[in-house]
Structures are given as C-alpha cells and as structure tokens.
Amino acid sequence: xxxxxxxxxxxxxxxxxxxxxxxxxxxxxxxxxxxxxxxxxxxxxxxxxxxxxxxxxxxxxxxxxxxxxxxxxxxxxxxxxxxxxxxxxxxxxxxxxxxxxxxxxxxxxxxxxxxxxxxxxxxxxxxxxxxxxxxxxxxxxxxxxxxxxxxxxxxxxxxxxxxxxxxxxxxxxxxxxxxxxxxxxxxxxxxxxxxxxxxxxxxxxxxxxxxxxxxxxxxxxxxxxxxxxxxxxxxxxxxxxxxxxxxxxxxxxxxxxxxxxxxxxxxxxxxxxxxxxxxxxxxxxxxxxxxxxxxxxxxxxxxxxxxxxxxxxxxxxxxxxxxxxxxxxxxxxxxxxxxxxxxxxxxxxxxxxxxxxxxxxxx
Numbered sequence: 001x002x003x004x005x006x007x008x009x010x011x012x013x014x015x016x017x018x019x020x021x022x023x024x025x026x027x028x029x030x031x032x033x034x035x036x037x038x039x040x041x042x043x044x045x046x047x048x049x050x051x052x053x054x055x056x057x058x059x060x061x062x063x064x065x066x067x068x069x070x071x072x073x074x075x076x077x078x079x080x081x082x083x084x085x086x087x088x089x090x091x092x093x094x095x096x097x098x099x100x101x102x103x104x105x106x107x108x109x110x111x112x113x114x115x116x117x118x119x120x121x122x123x124x125x126x127x128x129x130x131x132x133x134x135x136x137x138x139x140x141x142x143x144x145x146x147x148x149x150x151x152x153x154x155x156x157x158x159x160x161x162x163x164x165x166x167x168x169x170x171x172x173x174x175x176x177x178x179x180x181x182x183x184x185x186x187x188x189x190x191x192x193x194x195x196x197x198x199x200x201x202x203x204x205x206x207x208x209x210x211x212x213x214x215x216x217x218x219x220x221x222x223x224x225x226x227x228x229x230x231x232x233x234x235x236x237x238x239x240x241x242x243x244x245x246x247x248x249x250x251x252x253x254x255x256x257x258x259x260x261x262x263x264x265x266x267x268x269x270x271x272x273x274x275x276x277x278x279x280x281x282x283x284x285x286x287x288x289x290x291x292x293x294x295x296x297x298x299x300x301x302x303x304x305x306x307x308x309x310x311x312x313x314x315x316x317x318x319x320x321x322x323x324x325x326x327x328x329x330x331x332x333x334x335x336x337x338x339x340x341x342x343x344x345x346x347x348x349x350x351x352x353x354x355x356x357x358x359x360x361x362x363x
Contacts, residue, residue, distance in 0.1 A: 019291055090340060099305065167189060
C-alpha cells in the first residue's frame with residue numbers, strides 16, 4: 001500500500017469517525033425537545049414557575065441561583081459533547097496536510113455548504129451550553145430552537161455534500177470545481193441530504209435509547225424505529241434516481257452496489273433490534289449505517305477523490321502531497337492517531353451505562 005492510499009484511508013477513517021460520533025450529537029440536538037423532557041417531552045409549567053421563583057428570590061436575597069432543570073437527551077450526550085469534534089479537526093488537518101490540492105479544490109467548490117455547516121456547529125454548541133443558564137421558559141424555548149437548528153442544518157448540509165460527491169461536481173473550463181444553487185437543488189442531492197439528516201436523527205435516537213433512563217429510552221426507541229423507516233424511504237428514492245441515470249456516477253459499480261446493500265442491511269438490522277429492545281445492537285447497527293456513506297464515496301470512486309459529472313476528475317495521486325511530506329506526516333500520525341483512539345475509548349469507558357446519579361448534570 002502506497003503512502004497516498006494509506007493517508008486516503010486515514011482521511012476516510014476520520015470522516016467516518018466524525019459521522020458516527022458527531023452524527024449522534026446532531027441527532028440528539030434535533031430530537032431533544034421530543035426525547036429529553038422528564039415528563040412527556042417537556043418541563044411542566046409548575047416546574048417553570050418554581051424555577052423562575054427561585055431565580056427571583058436569588059436576585060433579591062443574594063443567594064446562588066439554582067441550575068435550570070436538565071434535559072435527559074442532552075444529558076445523555078453531555079460527557080462526549082465537543083469531544084467528538086476532534087474527529088472533524090483531525091479530518092481537516094489530514095486534508096490540509098496530506099491532500100492540499102483536494103483541500104483547495106473541495107473547500108472552494110463547496111464553500112456555501114461548508115460555511116453553513118460551521119454556522120450550525122457554532123450556534124448549536126453555544127445554544128446547548130447556554131440553555132441551562134436561561135432564567136425563563138421563553139428563553140429556554142428559544143435556546144432549544146437554536147439547538148434543533150444547530151443539529152439539523154449541519155446534518156442536512158453534510159448529506160448535500162455527500163450527494164454532490166456521489167453525483168459529481170460540475171467542472172469549469174479552467175479545471176476548477178464549482179457548485180451553484182441549481183447543482184444542489186436536484187432531486188438526487190436533495191434526497192441524499194434528507195436521507196443523511198434522518199439517518200443522524202435515527203442514530204441520535206438509538207444513542208438516547210442506549211444511554212438514558214427507561215422512560216426517555218422508550219420514547220427514543222419509538223422515535224428511532226419511525227425515523228429508520230423514513231431513512232429507508234428517502235434512501236430508496238436516491239437509489240431509484242441512480243438506477244434511472246439521474247443519481248450517483250460511481251467509478252466502481254460492483255463495490256458501490258455491495259456497500260449500498262450493506263447500508264440497507266444495517267438499517268434493517270437497526271430497526272429490528274430497536275423494535276425488540278436490543279439497545280446496544282441497534283446502536284452498533286446505526287453506527288455502521290452512518291459510516292458506510294463515507295466508505296461509499298471513497299471506495300466507490302477510487303482512484304478519484306473528486307469527480308465531475310462526466311465521471312472523471314481529481315485522482316489520489318494528483319491530490320496528494322509529495323512523498324517527503326507524507327513521510328513526515330506518517331511519523332506524526334503514528335503518535336497522534338493512537339492518542340485520539342485511546343481518548344475516545346477511555347471517555348466511553350468512564351461514562352459507560354445509562355445516565356443517572358453517578359453522572360454529573362452538565363446541561
């Protein structure tokens with residue numbers, strides 16, 4: 001295996017890791033109003049009044065104000081929140097260092113979607129942390145709406161990016177790739193966007209079912225099975241468009257067909273296990289479903305890393321840095337990658353099991 005192929009595999013590993021770990025963050029954010037309330041999906045009006053009265057008394061008696069009542073769905077992801085972004089940082093670092101020509105071409109061509117993803121990340125992260133400091137029910141609802149928006153916008157945009165990469169990005173006469181509104185607003189790309197957003201939501205529901213107390217876990221199971229059926233419907237539309245020549249333009253069709261079949265199998269397995277209460281198996285299946293689209297883009301287009309509508313484009317060799325740079329990066333990678341994996345493994349072990357009294361209430 002050449003260094004170019006090795007670093008392409010690592011690039012895919014980091015993006016797939018982010019889709020798996022950051023994907024349930026997006027899903028939890030989108031679903032937290034439905035799954036996170038202690039009583040019926042939201043705090044009761046009595047609890048709102050008690051909290052507001054406690055804050056009023058704190059302001060007039062100089063006592064410390066109590067923290068806002070938590071959200072079970074947000075509490076489930078709290079120990080891992082923002083820590084999962086390390087995979088996105090690692091992916092960006094590898095792309096900048098090992099594939100500078102891909103970085104220059106991809107970021108400039110997908111600039112509007114990249115900006116939308118970053119806006120959603122910033123708004124969602126800020127809203128999650130500020131919601132718990134709100135002093136009124138109205139403020140909590142506003143922050144809650146921003147949390148949902150901050151999860152839905154990046155999830156949808158990541159799906160649009162996947163759809164464009166699968167279909168092919170228009171190429172100008174000077175060899176640069178560029179997208180316009182008409183390239184994004186096509187049936188196939190929109191179907192990929194909706195499929196990915198629903199998939200992340202279902203992944204988040206499976207995560208809450210795995211981590212939360214029995215009552216929110218039961219709600220998450222019901223929401224997850226419904227969302228998985230919706231993922232299957234949206235994904236079937238994208239597949240039909242491909243079969244009729246208006247969808248993906250894959251270089252390696254047999255490999256792509258196998259990966260698509262594995263994706264469908266993972267969805268079916270997740271639905272079956274979630275329906276029957278096998279929470280860990282269902283979450284493992286949704287993890288597989290979220291990483292397979294990344295593998296589909298990489299393996300389905302190899303040796304291209306970026307294709308145009310005609311089925312040709314930028315190859316791995318053309319996109320990669322020179323051999324000396326890749327050798328230097330390999331030395332750093334031998335040290336950094338095991339640290340990232342060890343940190344993620346430790347965090348999951350330290351905060352294993354359902355959320356409860358032994359876990360601190362962050363949000």
